[in-house]
Amino acid sequence: MSQDILVVAEHLNGAIADVTYEMLGKGKELASATGGALICAVLGSGVDPSSLGCADKILNVDHPGLADFNPEAHSTVLSSVVTTAAPRLTLVANTSMGMDLAASLSVKNDLPLVAYGLNVAIEDGKVIATSQLYGGKICAESELEGDSVIVSVLAGSFPAAAGRMDGSPAVETVEAPAAVTDTRLRFTGLIEPEAGDVDITQQDILVGVGRGIGSDEHLPMMEQLAKALGGTVAASRPIVDNKWLPKTRQVGKSGLKVTPKIYVALGISGAPEHIEGMKDAELIVAINTDETAPIFEFAHYGTTEDLFDVVPALIEKLT
Amino acid sequence: MNIVVPIKLVPDLVEELEINDEGTDLERDFLSYKINEFCDHAIEEALQLKEAHGGTVTVIGVERDETDKALFTALAKGADKAIKITELDEAAPTHVVAKAVCNVLAGMEYDIVMTGVQAADDRDGQLGVLLGSYLGIPHVSVVSDVSIDGDTIALHKEYAGGVMARYEVASKVVLGVQAARQTPRYAPVSRVRQIMKEMEIEEVEAADADVAIGSTLRRVYTPEKGEGAEMIEGSAEDIAGKIAAVINEKRGG
Numbered sequence: 337m338s339q340d341i342l343v344v345a346e347h348l349n350g351a352i353a354d355v356t357y358e359m360l361g362k363g364k365e366l367a368s369a370t371g372g373a374l375i376c377a378v379l380g381s382g383v384d385p386s387s388l389g390c391a392d393k394i395l396n397v398d399h400p401g402l403a404d405f406n407p408e409a410h411s412t413v414l415s416s417v418v419t420t421a422a423p424r425l426t427l428v429a430n431t432s433m434g435m436d437l438a439a440s441l442s443v444k445n446d447l448p449l450v451a452y453g454l455n456v457a458i459e460d461g462k463v464i465a466t467s468q469l470y471g472g473k474i475c476a477e478s479e480l481e482g483d484s485v486i487v488s489v490l491a492g493s494f495p496a497a498a499g500r501m502d503g504s505p506a507v508e509t510v511e512a513p514a515a516v517t518d519t520r521l522r523f524t525g526l527i528e529p530e531a532g533d534v535d536i537t538q539q540d541i542l543v544g545v546g547r548g549i550g551s552d553e554h555l556p557m558m559e560q561l562a563k564a565l566g567g568t569v570a571a572s573r574p575i576v577d578n579k580w581l582p583k584t585r586q587v588g589k590s591g592l593k594v595t596p597k598i599y600v601a602l603g604i605s606g607a608p609e610h611i612e613g614m615k616d617a618e619l620i621v622a623i624n625t626d627e628t629a630p631i632f633e634f635a636h637y638g639t640t641e642d643l644f645d646v647v648p649a650l651i652e653k654l655t
Numbered sequence: 656m657n658i659v660v661p662i663k664l665v666p667d668l669v670e671e672l673e674i675n676d677e678g679t680d681l682e683r684d685f686l687s688y689k690i691n692e693f694c695d696h697a698i699e700e701a702l703q704l705k706e707a708h709g710g711t712v713t714v715i716g717v718e719r720d721e722t723d724k725a726l727f728t729a730l731a732k733g734a735d736k737a738i739k740i741t742e743l744d745e746a747a748p749t750h751v752v753a754k755a756v757c758n759v760l761a762g763m764e765y766d767i768v769m770t771g772v773q774a775a776d777d778r779d780g781q782l783g784v785l786l787g788s789y790l791g792i793p794h795v796s797v798v799s800d801v802s803i804d805g806d807t808i809a810l811h812k813e814y815a816g817g818v819m820a821r822y823e824v825a826s827k828v829v830l831g832v833q834a835a836r837q838t839p840r841y842a843p844v845s846r847v848r849q850i851m852k853e854m855e856i857e858e859v860e861a862a863d864a865d866v867a868i869g870s871t872l873r874r875v876y877t878p879e880k881g882e883g884a885e886m887i888e889g890s891a892e893d894i895a896g897k898i899a900a901v902i903n904e905k906r907g908g
């Protein structure tokens with residue numbers, strides 16, 4: 337095994353995802369701790385590696401069968417890349433794509449995996465990973481055993497700026513295994529979201545509503561608050577899954593990332609997948625009856641008073 | 656098609672989670688477990704497919720405090736069969752659960768396995784992906800909108816920003832379900848009680864599920880509060896007043 341750190345690049349439609357730069361920045365720091373090189377594995381077709389200059393070397397598996405993410409093809413290829421490269425540590429994003437890669441790499445290559453990584457460190461030559469579990473309520477620090485291990489990293493855990501670097505790192509072309517074209521699972525297309533609704537990413541003031549509002553009967557009250565504030569109603573995922581509001585209003589990992597001036601979170605617990613989408617709002621005010629709700633770690637102001645008592649009073653004060 | 660739904664029970668996140676004296680795990684003695692919400696969605700999506708296309712739905716759960724209740728609830732909702740895996744440690748890592756479920760599946764006929772996409776406690780990876788990898792069949796995470804046409808299963812995988820990828824597969828597959836096409840149905844308590852009299856849960860001892868996950872927990876803790884929120888106290892009136900003030904200050908600035 338080597339002392340190298342291998343980062344698995346994530347990309348969609350040719351665009352490298354920010355989480356890749358986040359991992360590269362962190363990977364650079366870890367590689368200097370292990371004394372190894374920082375390697376970036378790119379599994380795709382025609383992906384431009386010029387922004388991956390943070391890496392010492394790129395392992396480029398370029399094949400038409402990898403143009404669009406296919407959990408079966410990509411996990412087969414990643415397994416063989418990791419077998420050959422034998423890195424000390426493989427970093428994979430804990431995203432929709434990365435979830436399909438990290439756990440399958442763990443089984444296929446029989447390597448330890450710690451998921452939901454918020455932080456990774458090398459201490460006395462050991463890999464230590466901190467996971468965010470239980471909806472963000474608990475952190476768990478794990479020591480990984482063995483000389484090659486995997487950590488899957490939550491998007492937004494490290495600054496992307498540290499890893500976004502132009503350059504022309506050495507590119508090593510890796511032959512794709514034959515199995516790439518021989519998958520049972522077939523990718524049949526991408527569906528882009530429908531436009532037409534308000535664009536919540538462009539709003540200065542958002543009222544984020546969560547499952548705590550109880551029923552869609554209470555939406556008009558939340559709309560009224562948004563109006564009094566001169567803002568728009570956005571939502572956590574369950575509200576959208578319940579079809580109380582359209583998908584265009586969803587904030588978070590599988591929704592939109594928003595950076596308004598003001599974000600008022602009503603009855604939102606603050607699950608990591610929601611936080612990912614709104615933590616950079618300038619002012620966050622949270623109303624949640626559970627004093628241990630993780631949303632309060634990210635909010636600037638909070639109250640555990642019932643939202644149905646506070647919101648009407650707030651509407652009155654603002655109108 | 657025959658669909659198997661392995662479910663996870665996780666601590667109820669609405670309640671306070673306590674940490675043991677050593678600081679190495681949750682204090683499990685008083686934990687109340689409930690079905691992982693994404694598993695509830697997996698059951699719903701499986702039942703929807705069964706109602707549209709026939710076939711069966713089998714639900715599998717690892718024994719914990721509330722497993723019987725969760726399994727009987729699934730039966731009350733329309734599942735055909737429930738299996739409980741016994742003799743696994745309460746804190747068993749997900750690799751071990753996956754291995755145990757895999758061994759149960761070995762004796763079954765199935766076409767689709769549907770799990771919840773993730774659970775609050777899968778520190779060592781998500782059940783569906785681990786399961787698919789042990790079984791050597793394709794897996795897809797963050798799935799919604801599953802449909803069946805003849806032998807072909809079609810599905811959506813969700814990415815950020817509402818973008819979705821479409822896939823098709825005509826073989827066995829494991830799907831990590833994010834959301835069912837409708838809010839998971841509710842089974843009235845009276846119906847669950849009746850099912851408890853009419854149906855039985857099959858019990859299977861976990862066999863050959865010892866896998867070393869290669870990591871040990873050093874420290875479990877509640878996140879440092881950091882600066883955290885400034886908490887506003889008082890009457891609803893006072894609180895609203897203070898919130899209005901900080902918002903107005905921000906809006907003005």
Ligand SMILES: Cc1cc2nc3c(=O)[nH]c(=O)nc-3n(C[C@H](O)[C@H](O)[C@H](O)COP(=O)(O)OP(=O)(O)OC[C@H]3O[C@@H](n4cnc5c(N)ncnc54)[C@H](O)[C@@H]3O)c2cc1C
Nearest residue numbers: 546547548572573588589590591603605609624625626643
């Ligand atoms: C792959 C993946 C992607 C995901 N993507 C997203 C995403 O993009 N966006 C997203 O939001 N989630 C996403 N999720 C879901 C996420 O894990 C959580 O399930 C979700 O964010 C929880 O929403 P919530 O906070 O509204 O509900 P809950 O977690 O149920 O919280 C409701 C809160 O309301 C409070 N409450 C109840 N009644 C009141 C009252 N009267 N007054 C005040 N407070 C009250 C409760 O204390 C509780 O904290 C994703 C999950 C996965 C697995």
